[in-house]
Amino acid sequence: MMGTVKPRVLVVDDELGVRRALQRGLSREGMDVVVACDGPNALRIALTGTFDLILLDIMLPGLSGYRVLERLRAEGVRTPVLLVSAKDGEVDQADGLDLGADGYLVKPFSFVVLVAQVRATLRRGAEDGVGRTVRIGDLVVDRATREVRFAGVQVALSPREFAVLDVLANRAGTVVTKDELLRAVWGDEQAATRNAVEVYVGYLRRKLDTAGAGGIVRTVRGHGYLASTSEIDEALDPARPR
Template structure:
């Protein structure tokens, strides 16, 4: 595995580098945000381990640049902050996982292996529901010929719904699939993101494709046309 480690705490970076190198991994290290971004943009790494608090350019901004440039290398965020909003910000920008410092090296290795397994899965096919399409490989969504910009979290919720078109999915199902496995916040956050999606994929086009089944969950279906008001 070829890894990029972007971490400004040099003793920690060297400790992690040596540990991963001992396991047979090739590790490139950057100690500031700008050089970390330059290295990450090459797209030549299997996984990026990215600290949030960095000199020059924060991990958040690096991640934002990467996803904006279409670089989808799996990213594991490292943070000294222990708050669900910091984690949510990272996931919304396109992070794949996170670890809070201090962390166990054994857990870090396990998380990296999991990211590598997911990255090695075959590229999924384009999902279609009516004239709505979602391409997991390019992270693009279209309604007909119109491209619809979505945040990574919105994209994840829509992808889960489209993968289960015609089926009822619960909020818990969506949380387990889209949010981090360690998320223990309110399940009603799913309602918020479904609302965001409706305002982007349905309302401007006069369609209704996400049905709410109160007390049960949501169902994606061929869109019905909204009658003119």
């Protein structure tokens, strides 16, 4: 059961009209939708592992949907993937499923059918425990429920703030650049800029500070942002002075 939590969906299609239609439609269905228009960008965004589902067209510029899916599974990203294609041959479907796809939609498809498949796949993902819990000191980020707690107390975040924290938490101890955050959280949205990243990191920081978790999300000047604690710093670099 999803509750009021918005599932994050990555829509990958090289046709602008299709991307916009799916983004509008799925957003109206209560989902947080990020879009990508080609294979290389889709792979970079999807490798963050911050999505609940990926709608992945097979025929893409730069890197086919098959290859994107293959790389994701090779890198251990278990995000459920629904392949979308005008191809409807049994061999094509078998190839996709063999590579680790969770379903297959053939164009043209009814939007009602697509939403039903998306919701069914999201439910299976939740039941299979695709969501995971990440801990950074006393901060707990639960991807299954989209809840954040610090010292046992819930921290209320917007879907976009949660997405920013999710990326940083999943790479705790590693600097994440503004461009990486931009791709992971906003995808190919044309209106989004690095300034949007700064604004949302600021929102996130203020909420964490209020909860007593100040200092977990830091700015590394000239590079990006880092989610860490002194314990993580020590584990990564024992020679570093405390």
